[in-house]
Amino acid sequence: MTTTQGTTAPPVTLVAAFFGFLVSAVSALAGGLVVLGMEEELADAVRRSSPGSTEEQVGAAVTLGQATVLGTAVLIALVYLWLSFKLKAGRNWARVTLTVFTVLQVASVVATDGNTWVGYASAAVAVAALVLSYLPASNAHFRRAR
Template sequence: MVTSSKKITPPVTVVAAFFGFLVSTVSALVSAGLLLGAREELANALRTSDTQMTEEQLDQAVTVAQAFAVGVAVLVALFYLWLAFKLKAGRNWARVVLTVVTLLQVASLFTTQGNSLWGYGSCAIAVVALVLSYLPASNEYIAAVKHSR
């Protein structure tokens, strides 16, 4: 950890964790984007369910479902990115929230069906980034940032 005129430079572990969370976020967004290509599969699932929708209603339902899912994914990604930047700035509360979010992401892999390779990859990268954020150099950096305020 290098200090110069009261500016504390994040160690390699924090920088690597930051980039890991960035890559995990981009991967999750790509996975959400793949949902847009699954329009016909969603429509077929609705057709085979016990709904009495016309084709026009079915088309609207698929559009709304896709828009909602992508919108939620974008909002979650923005929140995740904000937390990653706060972690890089040495905020312990961001590391704690990232821990909770990553653990929820891991739990969702075990409790939901239809996970893709993108989902597993995104989660694995987030877990590695999380571990990096708790290594001794990261702990020292976060403590130094807290002490300097």
Template sequence: MTTATGKSTPPPTIVAAFFGFLVSGATALATGLLLLGARQEALDAVRSGSPSMSREEAEFATTVTLGVAVGIALLVALVHLWLSFKLKAGRNRARVVLTLFTLVQAASLITGQGNVVGYVSVAAAAVAVVLAYLPASNAYVASVERAG
């Protein structure tokens, strides 16, 4: 559908995929927050894994590890957000990259790296991938690419 300004309006399938990917990206932030809440457990794991470490070294290692994990979660969430808006704008590359991200997420669950938040994230992303490739979505992306 084209508006009076000549821009295509995304179909409901793309809008729903957009929100699905937003949910998936938001769960990356939730994972980061859950990690921060599990600082004591992480510290205990570091101390039991390396009993020769001093308390200060173990706390530093835990802080760095959690900082990196939260930083990665934030980066993933920001990339998801950016790609979600690109998908809504009809960019096929965003759709392909989001599909690849979803496959990586699913693979991490299969290898036993998942938790409840991870399953919610993959479920939302999987539904969004399906929606992003339905006929109405394909027609929209193709029309944007042609206009492009």
């Protein structure tokens, strides 16, 4: 399928993969936002790990931890968004990078005891998007984009 500018429109499989990776980006951001609501749980964890800490030190550690998690989540979401658009444009290097990220995401879900259903669902969506990005119609789009 050719667009009016003469470029080839991505196939349905790649558009679906694009939206799947967008869902992964949103879930990464949502995971970071959840940490903002866990102030007391984080404070308790800091108190247990550092029994001699003052409340001021506990508060500073919680704030630093929340800022780190949120900052990391925003960065991951932005990278996922950027890679998703490059994937849709037919950039194979973006597909390879998303493959590595998806493998790391699945490994993290499998290796971590504290995962929730959101973590599992996000990993499942990323795996489905990855599979879609390697189907024959998607492969043809990457070949044409070269």
